[in-house]
Amino acid sequence: MSELSMSTAPYSSRLENGTWNFPANATDLNFAKEQDSKDPLRKFRNEFCIPSKAELKDPHPEAKSVSEQNDPSDLSIYLCGNSLGLQPKRTRELLSEELSIWATRGVTGHFDHPLSRPWVSAAEQLQQHMSAIVGASPSEVAVMGTLTDNIHLLMASFYRPSGQRTKIIIEGKAFPSDHYAITSQIEWHGLDPNKELVLIEPSSGEYTVTTQEILDAIEKHKDNTAVLFLSGVQYYTGQLFEMEKITKYAKERGIMVGWDLAHAVGNVELHLHDWGVDFAAWCTYKYLSSGPGGMAGIFVHASHDDEKRHRLAGWWGHDPESRFRMENTFNPAKGAAGYMLSNPSIMSLTALRSSLSVFAETSMAALRTKSMHLTAYLNHLLAEMFPEPNPYFRIITPADPNQRGAQLSLLFKGGIMLPVFNRLMDQGIVVDERKPDVIRVAPLPMYNGWEDVYMFVCKLKEAIEETEKRGGTREEVEVMRDAQRKGPTSP
Numbered sequence: 001m002s003e004l005s006m007s008t009a010p011y012s013s014r015l016e017n018g019t020w021n022f023p024a025n026a027t028d029l030n031f032a033k034e035q036d037s038k039d040p041l042r043k044f045r046n047e048f049c050i051p052s053k054a055e056l057k058d059p060h061p062e063a064k065s066v067s068e069q070n071d072p073s074d075l076s077i078y079l080c081g082n083s084l085g086l087q088p089k090r091t092r093e094l095l096s097e098e099l100s101i102w103a104t105r106g107v108t109g110h111f112d113h114p115l116s117r118p119w120v121s122a123a124e125q126l127q128q129h130m131s132a133i134v135g136a137s138p139s140e141v142a143v144m145g146t147l148t149d150n151i152h153l154l155m156a157s158f159y160r161p162s163g164q165r166t167k168i169i170i171e172g173k174a175f176p177s178d179h180y181a182i183t184s185q186i187e188w189h190g191l192d193p194n195k196e197l198v199l200i201e202p203s204s205g206e207y208t209v210t211t212q213e214i215l216d217a218i219e220k221h222k223d224n225t226a227v228l229f230l231s232g233v234q235y236y237t238g239q240l241f242e243m244e245k246i247t248k249y250a251k252e253r254g255i256m257v258g259w260d261l262a263h264a265v266g267n268v269e270l271h272l273h274d275w276g277v278d279f280a281a282w283c284t285y286k287y288l289s290s291g292p293g294g295m296a297g298i299f300v301h302a303s304h305d306d307e308k309r310h311r312l313a314g315w316w317g318h319d320p321e322s323r324f325r326m327e328n329t330f331n332p333a334k335g336a337a338g339y340m341l342s343n344p345s346i347m348s349l350t351a352l353r354s355s356l357s358v359f360a361e362t363s364m365a366a367l368r369t370k371s372m373h374l375t376a377y378l379n380h381l382l383a384e385m386f387p388e389p390n391p392y393f394r395i396i397t398p399a400d401p402n403q404r405g406a407q408l409s410l411l412f413k414g415g416i417m418l419p420v421f422n423r424l425m426d427q428g429i430v431v432d433e434r435k436p437d438v439i440r441v442a443p444l445p446m447y448n449g450w451e452d453v454y455m456f457v458c459k460l461k462e463a464i465e466e467t468e469k470r471g472g473t474r475e476e477v478e479v480m481r482d483a484q485r486k487g488p489t490s491p
């Protein structure tokens with residue numbers, strides 16, 4: 001994102017020489033309201049179901065009639081789309097259409113679909129939209145499975161340890177599922193993870209790793225590494241890695257490069273093809289709002305199309321032209337689609353189709369521009385309302401907007417995270433806690449605005465003051481003590 005495109009945005013904050021400048025009135029609610037009213041993406045908020053505070057506490061929200069409107073003054077402040085994105089309003093209707101077609105057509109819906117969305121090609125129908133989001137050509141993308149499953153499938157193809165090249169480099173604090181998947185891949189080849197797994201750790205006292213630390217690890221292990229597998233945006237710290245630079249550096253050293261884009265897709269701009277990434281996998285239930293456990297996606301660079309690469313095969317990865325001839329010889333479909341296994345869940349695909357159709361009405365460039373302004377505003381308000389020395393928390397996400405996505409991670413001091421989090425939730429402020437001491441906050445450009453951020457910071461102040469006055473409940477104190485005993489995240 002160039003500074004030029006940042007300054008032409010219709011927002012009042014400015015990024016100049018790496019510093020965000022905000023007008024003096026940025027700490028007023030009126031400033032937030034004015035920004036929302038000027039925001040060209042504001043209309044998308046109305047495309048999503050924002051839970052009301054009453055709904056969050058309703059023991060039977062499932063009984064609510066679809067036509068009931070939420071009172072706008074009672075909406076929650078939802079800043080947790082980095083964990084589970086909100087439901088697009090159009091999803092329910094699309095799902096209901098597919099249910100009707102299934103009910104009335106049965107198996108014939110596979111080929112004869114009255115709304116021209118035959119189930120047999122439903123995954124292919126989404127390749128175009130998905131590829132635009134990750135910067136790829138449609139054939140480099142497949143919509144399939146779930147993230148950890150797909151990491152395994154891709155590693156089965158791209159991790160082929162041989163000769164000296166047997167190691168895999170990952171982050172020391174990768175999302176646990178990635179760590180388990182990669183460790184078990186190494187073991188699957190009869191190798192020892194203690195020898196073959198290289199963990200990149202931040203230097204002491206830090207949470208984020210520098211690009212230089214990553215490049216140094218690559219350089220150190222360049223002759224023995226088969227695969228480098230990192231996350232594009234780190235789930236815990238929100239750090240955005242320099243994917244292009246890191247990919248190029250590793251590839252020049254003969255290393256295969258894969259990315260886990262769970263927290264990057266729909267959050268930051270991606271150019272997987274141009275960056276020369278070999279493979280990537282992501283889930284779609286966070287920034288892309290496909291619903292809990294929604295259908296995931298993979299990328300395989302076109303440069304691998306003509307290789308006779310080993311893969312774990314299934315009939316849905318077979319060339320669709322001859323798939324139904326039911327022959328024994330596997331003839332993979334061109335590109336990423338050749339890695340599919342099973343016929344996909346239409347319900348899951350339909351929910352994804354719905355959210356991708358919202359994304360298709362804007363662009364990642366526009367979303368990212370808004371996101372940078374919005375997260376900078378969050379950072380600015382936190383700094384203004386909790387001036388240094390801040391005894392309550394510190395932000396562990398990089399301050400440089402080019403090194404972070406939408407999320408800021410607040411590391412709490414003095415064991416107050418859980419009572420503060422519970423007080424926020426009680427007020428209808430939905431954020432995410434990672435025990436023992438981190439709260440992740442993510443204003444999403446698709447449906448959050450400046451007023452959401454403003455309200456969050458005000459409520460955070462109240463929650464901290466209340467916690468200072470009254471402390472946590474006995475139960476909260478116990479949970480925090482236990483979490484700190486088990487696994488302090490402080491370096």
Ligand SMILES: Cc1ncc(COP(=O)(O)O)c(C=O)c1O
Binds near residue numbers: 146147177260
């Ligand atoms: C970085 C990362 N990797 C892997 C996963 C696991 O995803 P899934 O449960 O969809 O396989 C997640 C989130 O759950 C994640 O954030």
Ligand SMILES: Nc1c(O)cccc1C(=O)C[C@H](N)C(=O)O
Binds near residue numbers: 082084432
């Ligand atoms: N916290 C989760 C949960 O309670 C259920 C399912 C997934 C999660 C997650 O942590 C999702 C995600 N990887 C995240 O970083 O938030």
